Amino acid sequence: MKLSDLSLRSGTNYTADELRSAFDRGMTGRGIEICYDEDEQRYLRLYSADTGPYADDVSGGQFTYIGEGQTGDQRLKAGNRYLANAETVPLPIFFFHRRSDGDDWEYQGQVDVLSHEYGYFDGDERKVYQFVLQRRGESEERVDPTEATPDIDTPERTQTTRSRIVRNTALVTDLKEAYSATCQVCGERRRRKVDSGYAEGHHLKPLGRPHDGPDVEGNVLVLCPNHHADFDYGLLSVDPDSHVVAHAYDSSVDGRTLHVRDDHEVESEFLAYHNREIAEF
Structure with missing residues (x-):
């Protein structure tokens, strides 16, 4: 979607x-x-x-x-x-x-x-x-147009801007292709269509404030939607050295070892940051 x-x-x-x-x-x-x-x-x-x-x-x-x-x-x-x-x-x-x-x-x-x-x-x-x-689309005060005073000055308009994070989508796309859309935690491959898989990229140190993590390969894991959500909710952690996975309640993945390709270096500092700042246990 x-x-x-x-x-x-x-x-x-x-x-x-x-x-x-x-x-x-x-x-x-x-x-x-x-x-x-x-x-x-x-x-x-x-x-x-x-x-x-x-x-x-x-x-x-x-x-x-x-x-x-x-x-x-x-x-x-x-x-x-x-x-x-x-x-x-x-x-x-x-x-x-x-x-x-x-x-x-x-x-x-x-x-x-x-x-x-x-x-x-x-x-x-x-x-x-x-x-x-x-x-959205609703002002803080509603004004009845029949009660508006015709000789009132037109309210001053203020232009505002919104910031958004520009992600390196090619980096995440390449990683998902390298892992064939297979989750690094559970090893499952969800199908989007008969001939294509679906996975999501997760930044261990989030890009947004107040974390300001980097959009680099060492900060990204390829995950299924369920375990992506578990990382966001702090229900998963990964030992920075051994890559052993700990899950707050799911015994089927608790104790597993994170699958990491030889050409994908998941940096320990980002795993440690997630464990310290986001994990709930």
């Missing part, structure tokens, strides 16, 4: 199977899902339910959203980290909401992150991240 080909309509309800079909990936059960399309474009899917554990207020063009982590103080890890980074380096964020009387997810459009805070809110006994989100 390419984001440019994605077709969603705001206000439409989608089942979990329909979302899997639209995005070419299923739901993980997390409130903040980190995803990538075929062009390695990162995007987020946000979910909020009336019956969920978070006190989200999703009314209006601007609303608050509580980060993920249901027990203890929330941490700036995984989805919380990517959502916080989107405040300064925007990326596509798709927002879905489920009402208490329904099973499907209503797509409420893309959103931008305006700000975030960390602390105790509304009498909580634990610290959480509270994000202020803005639906």
Whole structure:
């Protein structure tokens, strides 16, 4: 799936199977899902339910959203980290909401992150991240045109710019071809079509802020979508010296050795950075 080909309509309800079909990936059960399309474009899917554990207020063009982590103080890890980074380096964020009387997810459009805070809110006994989100295409204030004063000066317009990371797509494409789209963790090869495989490139030290990792071969692993997500969520780590894989809960890959081709030098400093800054265990 390419984001440019994605077709969603705001206000439409989608089942979990329909979302899997639209995005070419299923739901993980997390409130903040980190995803990538075929062009390695990162995007987020946000979910909020009336019956969920978070006190989200999703009314209006601007609303608050509580980060993920249901027990203890929330941490700036995984989805919380990517959502916080989107405040300064925007990326596509798709927002879905489920009402208490329904099973499907209503797509409420893309959103931008305006700000975030960390602390105790509304009498909580634990610290959480509270994000202020803005639906795209909606202003913070709505003005009734019948009440507008005709002799008011035209508001000044301010031009803003957005930064985005320019990835070396050829580097990742070459690596995926070298590994025949086979995951370096589990050895599985997912098929995109009958005659072609599908894998994703993962930067151990992320390119975006605050990590500012380099877009070099030694910082990239070729992974299946599942283990790409596990790396992003901090559920996987790799010993920088022995390349032994540790997984937080999946015994089928825990203890395996990362498959690395002789012509692909995965640099130990980037493995160590991931283990120190991103891994959850």
